[in-house]
Every structure is written in C-alpha cells, then in structure tokens.
Amino acid sequence: MAGTAKNYAPLSIVQGPGDLWAIPIAAAPTDTAIRLVLASDGSPDATTHPGSVHLGSVAESITTAVKPKLSEIHVDQFDAPIDTYVAGLGATIKAKMAQTEAQKIQRMLGVGVYASTVVASGDFSGLTMETCTFGGINTVPLICLAVISATHANPAQYVVSVLYVGYSTGAFSIALGRAKNAMYEASFSALSDPTRTVGRQIGLVYQTLVNASGGTPTARNFVPGEIYEGPCDVWLLGTAPLDSAAGVVSIDPTTLTPDSTVHGTCTHLGLAQGAATLSVAAKIDQITADQFDAPIAVYLASLQASIEVELLQSSMQNLATALGVGTYATTANVFAQTTFGGTNQATAVCVAVIGCKRMAPTKPVCACLYLVDPTDGISWLAQRSKPNAFKVKFEGHSDVTRTAGRQIGLWQEIM
Amino acid sequence: MKTGEENVGMPTQTKPGTVAAPPAQPDGAMAEYRVLLPVDIAGKIYQYDAVVALDAATAKTYAHALVRVEDLPKAAAKEQATTEVK
Numbered sequence: 001m002a003g004t005a006k007n008y009a010p011l012s013i014v015q016g017p018g019d020l021w022a023i024p025i026a027a028a029p030t031d032t033a034i035r036l037v038l039a040s041d042g043s044p045d046a047t048t049h050p051g052s053v054h055l056g057s058v059a060e061s062i063t064t065a066v067k068p069k070l071s072e073i074h075v076d077q078f079d080a081p082i083d084t085y086v087a088g089l090g091a092t093i094k095a096k097m098a099q100t101e102a103q104k105i106q107r108m109l110g111v112g113v114y115a116s117t118v119v120a121s122g123d124f125s126g127l128t129m130e131t132c133t134f135g136g137i138n139t140v141p142l143i144c145l146a147v148i149s150a151t152h153a154n155p156a157q158y159v160v161s162v163l164y165v166g167y168s169t170g171a172f173s174i175a176l177g178r179a180k181n182a183m184y185e186a187s188f189s190a191l192s193d194p195t196r197t198v199g200r201q202i203g204l205v206y207q208t209l210v211n212a213s214g215g216t217p218t219a220r221n222f223v224p225g226e227i228y229e230g231p232c233d234v235w236l237l238g239t240a241p242l243d244s245a246a247g248v249v250s251i252d253p254t255t256l257t258p259d260s261t262v263h264g265t266c267t268h269l270g271l272a273q274g275a276a277t278l279s280v281a282a283k284i285d286q287i288t289a290d291q292f293d294a295p296i297a298v299y300l301a302s303l304q305a306s307i308e309v310e311l312l313q314s315s316m317q318n319l320a321t322a323l324g325v326g327t328y329a330t331t332a333n334v335f336a337q338t339t340f341g342g343t344n345q346a347t348a349v350c351v352a353v354i355g356c357k358r359m360a361p362t363k364p365v366c367a368c369l370y371l372v373d374p375t376d377g378i379s380w381l382a383q384r385s386k387p388n389a390f391k392v393k394f395e396g397h398s399d400v401t402r403t404a405g406r407q408i409g410l411w412q413e414i415m
Numbered sequence: 416m417k418t419g420e421e422n423v424g425m426p427t428q429t430k431p432g433t434v435a436a437p438p439a440q441p442d443g444a445m446a447e448y449r450v451l452l453p454v455d456i457a458g459k460i461y462q463y464d465a466v467v468a469l470d471a472a473t474a475k476t477y478a479h480a481l482v483r484v485e486d487l488p489k490a491a492a493k494e495q496a497t498t499e500v501k
Contacts, residue, residue: 010418022451024449024451024482024487026449026482026488027482027486027487027488029486048488050482050483050486050487051481051482051483051486051487053478055480069464082471103479103480106452106479106480107452107479110452111453112452112453112455113453113454113455113460114452114454114455114477114479114480115454115455115456116476116477131455133455137453137462139462139464140463140464141452141453142461142463143451143465158480246455246458403460404460405455405460406455
C-alpha cells in the first residue's frame, strides 16, 4: 500500500492588512486580461487602470465573500438531495472604513452628489468646502472593486480579490461623538457581466507568484485628519438651507453655530448623551435574469436618511420637538408644557448636526436633513440611579421643491 | 461560447510598464472625462456615465469621481462610446 502526501503549507495561510480600491469599469481587468496589473508597490498600475481610487484607512478588516445559493434536487425515494443546481451566486466586499470625508462617503453611498467650491465670503472665505448631497439620484453608479493584500511570506507578492462590476450597498452611518472614532461600514455587491466569458462573469480571487515590479503606482489615500472624533451639537434650523445655495448650511465661523442671519431662529437641543448618528441607507433593487447567477443591473428603490441622538435636557420644548405631534406652551415663571393628542399632521423641521474636525477644530463639519419628522416618540424615566435621557430620531423626507441630487440632505465640511 | 483564458492585449504582471501613459492634459486645455460618481460642477449636476469636457484644474478637484476618456484602454473606450450612441 502507498500513502498519500499531506498538504501542510503554512505559506498558503493568508494574514495581513489589505487596501480597498475602486476602479472604473472601463479600466477594469478585461475578459482576456482578467487580472489586475499591479505596480511595484502593489497598487493598481495607473496606466492600465487609470482612475483607480484608494478608499482610505480601514478600521479592522476587509472581507470578500462569495457564496452560492444551491437549489437541492429531491426525490421521494431518498432522504437527502440527490443533486444540486446553482440558483444564485452572491459576491460581496465589506469593510469598516475610518476616514469620514465627503469623497469617501459619496463612494459608500453611490447615489450622493459631490461638490467642491471655494467659499466666497466670510471667515471661511478662500477655503474649500466639500459637500455630499443626497436625494433624487436614481441611477446607481457601478464600479470595479479590488482588495489587494500583501502575502505574509513575501510583501512583494499579493492576494487579490476583484469584483468586475460592483455597486455600493452599505451607504453610511456615522456616529459623531467623543467616545469613539466615527467608523462606518462599507459594503459592495457584485453584478454578473453578461459580456464576459462563462465561469468568470462576476470576479476572481488570485495570488501573484512573482514579485511586483515596474509599472506606475497609484497613490494611496491615508489621511489621519479625516478620522473624525469629537462632540457635536444638534440644531433645529429656523430656515432650512436654500436650494439656490446648493443646500449648504451657513455656519458662524467663531462659534460654529448656525448663522442666524441666514437660518433665522434656530433651536439648540442641548446636552446629549453620546454621539449623534447620521445614517443614509440606499435600498437597491436588483434586476435579475434567469440566464445569469447574479443580478445584471440595479436601481435605487428608496433612500432612508436619519439623524439620531439621545438628549439629556428634558425641557418641555425639547420633548415637544422630539414628539413631533406635541404642542409646546409656556408662561414665564408659571409653567412650561407639552400637550399631545389630536394633532394629525406632524410638524416637519430641518435638523443639523454641527461638529468640528479633530485635527482642525476651527473647521466645521455638518450634516443636515432639510425636512424631517421625529419618529421615535418620547419617554420619561423617573429613577434615582440615572438621569432621564430620551432618544430622538429624525427621519428625512424628500423635499420635492429642491433640485434632484440634493432633495433630502447633505454632509459638508470645510477643508 | 468563449472558453479558456488568453491573457493578451494588456501588459501582465511579468511585463510591467509595456503600455505608455497618454500625455498629460496641458493647462487650460479641455479634455473629456467620464463621470464615475455624480458631481455638481459649477451648479450643474452630472450623473454617472456622463461625459463632460473639463480643464485640468477642475478635473483634479473631482478626480475621485472622474476618469479621463483618453486614459482609458482603447478597446473599452470604443465600446463605451458605442454604447453611448445607442
């Protein structure tokens, strides 16, 4: 009898950080040259893959997952399936991203609109303002995604995963607060590319076995200053940012508060317990065809945006605001109250969160939803051991009077 | 049906730098860019896959969301141009 060799190969163990790259579809690996051309530093070769963008620092890991959905074939005479068929094949790339910046959150959202303008007047005059607005864009941008990670045995060789045609499904949820860095999940799913050869229509995973050399490196995008951490304030704006002003919140440079000459009487919601969270989530409809094992196109089904914060100040006015259908009234030195019951139309308001950059505290960042309803109600906790705090969640509407692309809200920052 | 893999038409890992980069865009000259992500340039919103003519400075500002058409591999650029006419 002859034994069979075992396959112990420590060099095949994958460990080590990776970089996430977005590559234009038109510059992606082709059906004949199916792998990326890597430059000497392991980045996509800028000549072969022009327009590739490094998506910045990753908080933890990047996960590429490929999973078939198998349809079992059963017959009554047997107690287990006698065969299977591929009903579908899903491929995703997920990561927790660390750099909170307009260009990057636009890529995570996909259907956001990026703008960069030089501020014309005021104390921010001459500085660049970047914005990512959202609401009203229905076409989902497609992009090739690649994860490139050096092998642990040889830093000049790489393990690479590629989704030839991907789209963003994760949107972003950013907690602006003191206790934690504002990390957010990025998630991309793959489409099937019907123009590619059967067997490699969605993507590939591969390892290079020769040292990368030559080529034209594509710059990586590590900017520690874009990692956000720090407290913020939540405001109700008396007058929402005008569509004619590109939906931008005007902020007083000295106090980093809403400019009352532009936004009228604004209400500060006071002390908060923990971070304020801006979430913008696109629900993407997948268009499938029976001939292919993955979707072949996508369309935006809906976009949900919200700002959530836990407030500590249970003033009657705050409670009325958080309830949405409450009515606030006060007589000085006599009472303050919120009544409820019988109001059928919630009062839509404009809400803004304003903070400052961690490494440039004179420069504000701001998230704003132009038209929101509070949706979580209110609760009142009378207890010895901890203060009453109540969560308020503002959910964004589409403001149909605004320009498509900025009908719900924005993220803005001074650079 | 196509089968097998022919790694032709583009440089491989073992033959780096065999494709010459297109010339840089001169200052002040306009070039065509394909939109990868929606952008608002001077008040006008350009959606995904649109083609817009821009000067080099503006294109640099929006570099994460654009790719210069001239830089794209010729086959892909031609294929996209055909699609656009349809």
